[in-house]
Amino acid sequence: MKYVDEYRKRDLILSIAEKLKTISKKEIVLMEVCGGHTMAIHRFGLNSLLPENIHLISGPGCPVCVSSQHFIDLALAFSRIPGVIITTYGDLIRVPGSSTSLEKERAAGSDIRIIYSVLEAVEIARQNPGKKIIFPGIGFETTAPATGAAIIKARLENVSNFFVLSAHKVMPPVMKALVEDGVKINGFIAPGHVTAITGISAYNDLASLYSLGVVATGFEPVDIMQAVLMLVSQIESGTPKVEVQYRRVINNDGNRIAQKILREVFDYRDDLWRGLGMIPGSGLRITDEFSSFDAEKQFSIEVPRSTEPKGCICGEILRGLKTPVECSLFANKCIPSDPVGACMVSGEGTCATYYKYRS
Amino acid sequence: MHDLIESVFIKHFSNNILDNQNDAAIIPSASADIAFTTDSFVIDPLFFPGGNIGKLAVCGTVNDLAVSGAEPLYLSVSFIIEEGFRIDELEKIAESIASEAQKAGVSIVTGDTKVVNRGKCDKLFINTSGIGSIRKENLHISKAINIIPGDIIIINGMIGDHGMAVMNARESFNFNMPLESDCTSLNHLISAILNRSPVKFMRDPTRGGVAAVLNELSGKTGIGIEIDEPALPVSKSVKAICEILGLDPLHVANEGKVLIVASEDCAKDILEVMKNYEYGKDCAIIGRVVSDHPGRVVLRNNTGGGRILDTLSGDQLPRIC
Numbered sequence: 001m002k003y004v005d006e007y008r009k010r011d012l013i014l015s016i017a018e019k020l021k022t023i024s025k026k027e028i029v030l031m032e033v034c035g036g037h038t039m040a041i042h043r044f045g046l047n048s049l050l051p052e053n054i055h056l057i058s059g060p061g062c063p064v065c066v067s068s069q070h071f072i073d074l075a076l077a078f079s080r081i082p083g084v085i086i087t088t089y090g091d092l093i094r095v096p097g098s099s100t101s102l103e104k105e106r107a108a109g110s111d112i113r114i115i116y117s118v119l120e121a122v123e124i125a126r127q128n129p130g131k132k133i134i135f136p137g138i139g140f141e142t143t144a145p146a147t148g149a150a151i152i153k154a155r156l157e158n159v160s161n162f163f164v165l166s167a168h169k170v171m172p173p174v175m176k177a178l179v180e181d182g183v184k185i186n187g188f189i190a191p192g193h194v195t196a197i198t199g200i201s202a203y204n205d206l207a208s209l210y211s212l213g214v215v216a217t218g219f220e221p222v223d224i225m226q227a228v229l230m231l232v233s234q235i236e237s238g239t240p241k242v243e244v245q246y247r248r249v250i251n252n253d254g255n256r257i258a259q260k261i262l263r264e265v266f267d268y269r270d271d272l273w274r275g276l277g278m279i280p281g282s283g284l285r286i287t288d289e290f291s292s293f294d295a296e297k298q299f300s301i302e303v304p305r306s307t308e309p310k311g312c313i314c315g316e317i318l319r320g321l322k323t324p325v326e327c328s329l330f331a332n333k334c335i336p337s338d339p340v341g342a343c344m345v346s347g348e349g350t351c352a353t354y355y356k357y358r359s
Numbered sequence: 360m361h362d363l364i365e366s367v368f369i370k371h372f373s374n375n376i377l378d379n380q381n382d383a384a385i386i387p388s389a390s391a392d393i394a395f396t397t398d399s400f401v402i403d404p405l406f407f408p409g410g411n412i413g414k415l416a417v418c419g420t421v422n423d424l425a426v427s428g429a430e431p432l433y434l435s436v437s438f439i440i441e442e443g444f445r446i447d448e449l450e451k452i453a454e455s456i457a458s459e460a461q462k463a464g465v466s467i468v469t470g471d472t473k474v475v476n477r478g479k480c481d482k483l484f485i486n487t488s489g490i491g492s493i494r495k496e497n498l499h500i501s502k503a504i505n506i507i508p509g510d511i512i513i514i515n516g517m518i519g520d521h522g523m524a525v526m527n528a529r530e531s532f533n534f535n536m537p538l539e540s541d542c543t544s545l546n547h548l549i550s551a552i553l554n555r556s557p558v559k560f561m562r563d564p565t566r567g568g569v570a571a572v573l574n575e576l577s578g579k580t581g582i583g584i585e586i587d588e589p590a591l592p593v594s595k596s597v598k599a600i601c602e603i604l605g606l607d608p609l610h611v612a613n614e615g616k617v618l619i620v621a622s623e624d625c626a627k628d629i630l631e632v633m634k635n636y637e638y639g640k641d642c643a644i645i646g647r648v649v650s651d652h653p654g655r656v657v658l659r660n661n662t663g664g665g666r667i668l669d670t671l672s673g674d675q676l677p678r679i680c
Contacts, residue, residue, distance in 0.1 A: 089676075093676075356669065
């Protein structure tokens with residue numbers, strides 16, 4: 001399969017591993033901030049191929065995991081309003097709120113539907129003019145433009161019963177916040193698809209202000225091994241910079257059309273990241289011009305601020321300070337079929353990944 | 360109702376037991392043990408590339424009997440039909456049932472029909488129950504006994520075809536690639552295998568996929584299982600659609616596949632028989648029973664690394680970004 005098989009070739013993976021053993025001398029910690037990378041690293045067992053002085057840690061890269069419990073509780077409150085249809089990506093359906101989940105509410109009779117594309121939500125709204133269709137929008141710069149495009153389409157086509165509850169977030173502010181918070185890393189494996197949208201200028205501060213290398217990386221094992229090699233070369237030569245490994249997808253300027261949609265439909269705001277707290281300028285809210293599609297503005301619902309479940313250390317895991325195996329709930333009270341924290345629910349969550357790919 | 364039964368079901372399923380239209384089918388006694396199974400079919404959409412709910416209802420029950428080592432003989436078919444369901448579609452489904460039953464060599468000897476108000480069922484539900492006869496020398500097949508390290512695991516072809524074809528049809532992804540359900544009756548293939556070679560265990564990997572069956576087997580027996588990821592036969596289309604959606608073919612349903620555990624020296628004969636059938640031509644040895652990690656299934660990738668292969672709780676969820 002083109003663009004897949006070549007990047008999974010065993011000989012190539014192992015030869016990069018050999019090269020790393022030769023050139024890598026220093027103790028190095030690299031953080032990836034993308035659930036897709038967390039999964040790929042574990043699925044292909046890349047940790048076991050790296051020399052002992054290179055450590056990969058996972059950051060807050062899973063959009064489901066970093067969505068606050070308050071956001072889930074809001075979505076749950078909306079689902080109980082008569083005449084509302086919640087249309088959601090599959091991952092959100094099992095995330096536990098303070099007391100229930102969308103999956104449980106669906107079983108109890110709420111109209112909650114899994115969709116594969118946000119455009120389906122607009123179509124459902126068109127087909128059900130007497131209902132109100134709410135789409136809880138999660139994800140980073142990769143998915144936010146699709147939500148923005150759906151809002152633009154709804155306005156163009158006069159679909160006025162479509163609403164978005166935005167929990168979209170952007171990556172660069174949280175990467176900076178982690179560094180300023182004191183996370184000890186030597187470089188970032190940056191999310192390939194986010195960078196395909198933003199372009200590489202989003203990371204310039206990280207390299208220039210914090211002397212941290214950033215390599216925008218693809219999702220196959222050769223991609224990730226090559227990115228590690230690029231970062232190690234930078235670190236060994238003392239030349240941190242922003243580079244692109246995922247050349248077949250990323251161009252340096254990013255996706256101009258997607259960027260235009262983001263500018264048109266969204267503003268930046270301070271946003272609550274589960275486990276990390278409030279990160280300035282890290283969230284996307286719908287602009288006033290499109291406020292008729294903003295669920296938070298169009299529905300007045302109050303939900304009490306919630307507390308994290310007892311014993312759950314998703315926050316420390318998301319900050320790369322602990323790994324799932326250090327959580328007392330991991331793999332006993334917190335398992336994929338009965339998750340306590342969000343990191344266990346999403347297929348790209350660190351805990352779900354550790355559980356699935358445990359050896 | 361009588362008209363519906365006569366004009367659709369009797370018309371297509373007619374045989375000298377069913378035509379009596381008694382309250383119970385009277386079946387000549389078998390001297391062997393009887394295998395008996397039942398299954399209900401609620402699939403959406405009703406029609407999908409490679410088949411429909413009717414074909415599936417026959418294959419599903421025939422295969423449950425066949426993988427238990429039985430020769431499928433008789434089926435019952437019951438329909439729950441939503442008011443307003445189109446007769447021409449019902450006719451097509453009945454034709455498929457008849458055609459598949461004939462192909463499998465089974466008779467439909469009894470049945471039932473109910474029509475319910477609109478909204479009380481999703482278009483059409485079908486239940487089939489099946490009876491087969493099972494020879495004494497095949498009674499061990501469903502019990503998973505005498506499986507030892509060194510035994511091999513064989514599958515008759517590509518995995519994930521059914522689940523991905525149905526998903527593509529249901530969700531209107533409109534992926535422009537050949538995706539067709541593998542739905543087919545396996546009893547003739549299995550009969551040919553059993554005539555040629557001893558077999559230690561068989562099961563059809565339907566809902567939950569190959570991963571579910573392997574985990575059931577290792578959980579029930581305490582054996583360790585190792586699967587070679589590069590050896591898994593997966594079509595280009597299924598690979599591609601699974602890559603895009605972030606799904607794993609090992610957890611995707613199949614409706615024309617049988618997993619066989621046999622001793623290593625039987626592998627050659629079993630593969631040879633399979634290759635004589637259209638739905639066996641892509642057969643492969645996909646793994647083996649090992650003495651390591653008892654009770655666990657481990658998947659080895661092409662770099663030699665391994666990971667535990669679990670059954671999923673709930674449906675697979677597609678990737679977001």
